[in-house]
Amino acid sequence: MLHAHDVAAVRAAEELAARDVGWDALMQQAADALAEVLLAELPSGRTPVFLVGPGNNGGDALFAAARVRERGFPANVCLLDPEHAHEAGLAAARAAGVGEVDEPHGHTVVVDGILGIGARAGLSGRAAGWAAWQAETRPYTVAVDVPSGIGVDDGTTPGPHLVADRTVTFGTSKPGLLVGPAADAAGTVTLAPIGLGPYLGEPVVEALTTADAGVLAPAVPHGDAHKYTRGVVGVRAGSTQFPGAAHLVVAGAQSGPAGYVRFVGDDAVAQQVVLRAPEVVPAAGRVQAWVVGPGGGDDAGTHLSAALADDVPVVVDATALQHLPDHLRADVVLTPHAGELATLLDVDRAEVESDPWTHARTASGRWGATVLLKGRRTIVVAPTGPTRVNLSGTAWLGTAGSGDVLSGLLGSLLASGLPPRDAASVGAFLHGAAAVRANPGGPVTATAVAAAIPAVLADFLAGRLTGERDW
Numbered sequence: 001m002l003h004a005h006d007v008a009a010v011r012a013a014e015e016l017a018a019r020d021v022g023w024d025a026l027m028q029q030a031a032d033a034l035a036e037v038l039l040a041e042l043p044s045g046r047t048p049v050f051l052v053g054p055g056n057n058g059g060d061a062l063f064a065a066a067r068v069r070e071r072g073f074p075a076n077v078c079l080l081d082p083e084h085a086h087e088a089g090l091a092a093a094r095a096a097g098v099g100e101v102d103e104p105h106g107h108t109v110v111v112d113g114i115l116g117i118g119a120r121a122g123l124s125g126r127a128a129g130w131a132a133w134q135a136e137t138r139p140y141t142v143a144v145d146v147p148s149g150i151g152v153d154d155g156t157t158p159g160p161h162l163v164a165d166r167t168v169t170f171g172t173s174k175p176g177l178l179v180g181p182a183a184d185a186a187g188t189v190t191l192a193p194i195g196l197g198p199y200l201g202e203p204v205v206e207a208l209t210t211a212d213a214g215v216l217a218p219a220v221p222h223g224d225a226h227k228y229t230r231g232v233v234g235v236r237a238g239s240t241q242f243p244g245a246a247h248l249v250v251a252g253a254q255s256g257p258a259g260y261v262r263f264v265g266d267d268a269v270a271q272q273v274v275l276r277a278p279e280v281v282p283a284a285g286r287v288q289a290w291v292v293g294p295g296g297g298d299d300a301g302t303h304l305s306a307a308l309a310d311d312v313p314v315v316v317d318a319t320a321l322q323h324l325p326d327h328l329r330a331d332v333v334l335t336p337h338a339g340e341l342a343t344l345l346d347v348d349r350a351e352v353e354s355d356p357w358t359h360a361r362t363a364s365g366r367w368g369a370t371v372l373l374k375g376r377r378t379i380v381v382a383p384t385g386p387t388r389v390n391l392s393g394t395a396w397l398g399t400a401g402s403g404d405v406l407s408g409l410l411g412s413l414l415a416s417g418l419p420p421r422d423a424a425s426v427g428a429f430l431h432g433a434a435a436v437r438a439n440p441g442g443p444v445t446a447t448a449v450a451a452a453i454p455a456v457l458a459d460f461l462a463g464r465l466t467g468e469r470d471w
Contacts, residue, residue, distance in 0.1 A: 001212050002191075002391075003203035004173040006153045007117045013171065013199035024088075026194055027056060030170045031063030033192030034111075034144060037168050038068055042109065043140065047074040049107040050098075051130055053114040053148070054084035060170075061113025061144050062089030066096040076101045080114055080127060104130060110141040112162045114148035117174060121151035121182075122159020131160040143167040146174055147185045155179035156355050163187075171196030175205045178389045179357045180377045206386045208429045210465045215426055219257040219416035220461065230259030231415030234287035235280075235408065236303040237294040238269045245295020245318070248401045248446050250277050252408025253291065255434075255453035256427075257416040262287055264303070289313040291411035293320025294404040308332070313414040313423075316369075317407040328369040330383045331420050335407055336363075337374045357387065370420040372410070372428065374403060380424040388425035393432025394470035396439070401446030406431045409453060430456055433468035441470060 005013070018026060042048060050065045052058040061077075062085070068075045076099040079085050094100075104110060114127050123131050131149060134141065141164045146152050149161025155176045165187040169177060171194050176182040208215070221230050233253045238246025246269050253261045254277065261280045263273050270282035290307035293300055294317050301323035307314045313331040316324070321340050328334075341359055342349040345366075352359045353375075360373040364381040373379045376395075380388040409431060413423035434452035438444040459465040 002207040004175045004178050004205035006204050013196040016199040029194040030060045034064040034168050035067035046109045048109040049104045050077045050111040051114050053080040057116030058113050059086030059089035062093045065098045066092040069096040069098045078104050108139045110139045113144040117152045123149040128160040150176045150182035152176045155182040170194050178205050203386050207389050207391050213461050215422045227259035232260040232287045233258045233411040233415040234262045234290045236264050236292045239297030242295030243269045245404045248404035249294050249408040251450035252405035253412045255450050256409045256412025258412035289411045289414035291315040291407050293317040315407050315410045328367045332369040335372045372424045378428040382421040390428035392429045392468040394436050397435040405446050405450045436470045
């Protein structure tokens, strides 16, 4: 699992590590790691320019520039403020023969060492001018620890910032490298472990990887399993106006680990559901989780009240989100997209999109529920535990009905015994990976995504899942 720590936690870990090995050793490890990435990726015949700001971030960049030059490659540095450059780093760069330029113009490879994790989001002055130049000319860019100007602790981009093709981050990842929109400025993230691990506490953000199938363990059936022990998921979705939503939720539920699906809804819709999925039982009864809302009609509020009264985990989506009571339980999973969350919180959609993590946390706190905010990087916030962010998927997943499939899959995972935060994050991960599997690099339908989930789940459990993202 990928972990991200906030600035305060990283600073505290650095202080502790420096007591044991010294600040210089930490900086040299960071410079070594950065230089190795640069030497492996520098386009042949191009001279990189290191944009260097004050402080340790600039020091990392200067020492790395010296290493690049010592290995026989050309390198230039451009100092944001020559009077406040890291002295030892600048001396090392000059001793190695690194060139110095007044401006980065004309370079096609940039190393962004302007500002580190302690800086405010948004660049100003000369640094903002460099960001504007970079945005216009699009040089290949490697960021040192974080792209300069992003909101390191919240993932926002409130002002000018650089955009990296690759970020080499030190010790641990940072929230702004995983949650959006700042994460989109990070490019591919390479973690350089410089010895902070023993000093770091609990992360604030996590992300599942293909190696994290262990979280699915409670949902995997054993030799004596039967349809009831695998979990019964109830579906209250669809209407005469939107019958397709019922089919897609059921398809999502059947693609997961639950062994039994019940459907409760309009009689005509129920008949259609059974015709397409004869395994479904169109009757109320005991369930271990409910899915309520997708394609719902005027009775969505009634269905939500009935599901909540069962005192089992409930996935609340689409029209059911319009009927939330004042308080919910932690085992209730709300699954809004940005527009729906904006309506719930009475803010503009643009506010949610510019700061999704804060708004998801606000909603979780407001209702006491687990919130899965769908988007480019789906965010899962539970009342306790680190936030989870999903890194799987493809832009082609933005297609009608895909959210209905996800809701059904979440219900199946909850019914099978996964805790809400695990169910939501695993569901988003498998859902995204299935979209890539269904048609790599091309358009997909929600139906195709549902059909791909079982094989993706099996590969995840077996440790052979690859190609889970197409961003």
